[in-house]
Amino acid sequence: MIRLIVLLLVPLVLAACGGAEPVWAPDDEVARARYRHDGPPSLTLMTMINNDSGAGGHTALVVNGSQRVIFDPAGSFSSPAVPERNDVVIGVNPRVMAFYIDYHARPEWRVVTQEVRVSPEVAQRALALVQNNGAVAKAHCAKTTSALLRQIPGFGHVRQTWYPLQVMEDFARIPGVKTEEFRDSVEEEQGYVDPNREFYR
Template sequence: MKRRIFLLGCAAASVAGCTVPNKDSSASDEVIARAAYRHDGPPALTLYTMVNNRTGAGAHTSLMINASQRVIFDPAGSVRHSRIPERGDVLYGITPVVEDVYTRAHARETYHAVIQHVEVPAAVAEKALRLAQANGAVAQAQCAKVTSGLLAQLPGFESIKVTWYPNKLSEQFGALPGVSTRELWEDDPDDKAIALAKFNEQLSAAGQ
């Protein structure tokens, strides 16, 4: 029965983009350095959980890290664009425009995004960044497992237990002191390509 439940979870994750074929995503050092973006807000971690609107099941987990630069650790994710440099499931150059596009690409008629944010000491954010960069590409259906394992290594996050389930990780993260939670619901068609197609227009308008 446990195996059957796990396989069903994998199927749901596949629809949301947590099970995609691993690929070579190795932007050069020069490209990554050129794209690096430092957000002027305080050091922080933002956990994204994509939730199936029909079943309530968690479908994908990712983590935005605001440290010496702002990145998104998107393990086995599927929101990719030629203008967002990536290496080992870490997306670079997370400007406000990129953050908005990334979030809205997940929130559509079939899924909504739970966005949980917490400020952390600079050293904690920097350690999260280094762990994400050192992790490398993540195997299929392991987004929550790897993200929870990363968080559990951070000072102040010792209560996080490793889990395969995005909703379980979201519950644990939400129980931490200082976490704010919001949800993003949209009624766009169930096609991330539509959101990404608008991305170039937004970048051009923002002068990026």
């Protein structure tokens, strides 16, 4: 009975996860957008946290390998200027990364990023996993991300879980993790609008 109650409550706890339907951007759009970041190969876990309750609302994973993408399982992020293939955001250059963070950082939500450097082989393994996963069902963001992480060398200790904060806690145990926090800017609260926003609508 307790298990049933928990399963019924999970969609409410993970309210920041949007619906997910299969999306497949055309080859030419993907080819034009593909971006290779000049930083070291890395995996970056992104966790959206409610500022009032402290609950985790969404989990995403940035993979920087032969190209940089965001695995945004069941995410609500979408833009005509940023191609997507089944929850994999393509072409994550600095502007797209900044916009993705800005999209989620609101007065009600903050974004915590945890970056870990990995070998090129590990980065490519992660890239293949997210590209081959397919579209993710609503409220399955943490469950799917944690399941994929467990298949990557060095991340087997991550528990498969429904809860973004548990994934974040396990990810924090990886040696050398770099953590940053992003909140809604004061300028935006006072009416400032980032000029990059129009580009991505």
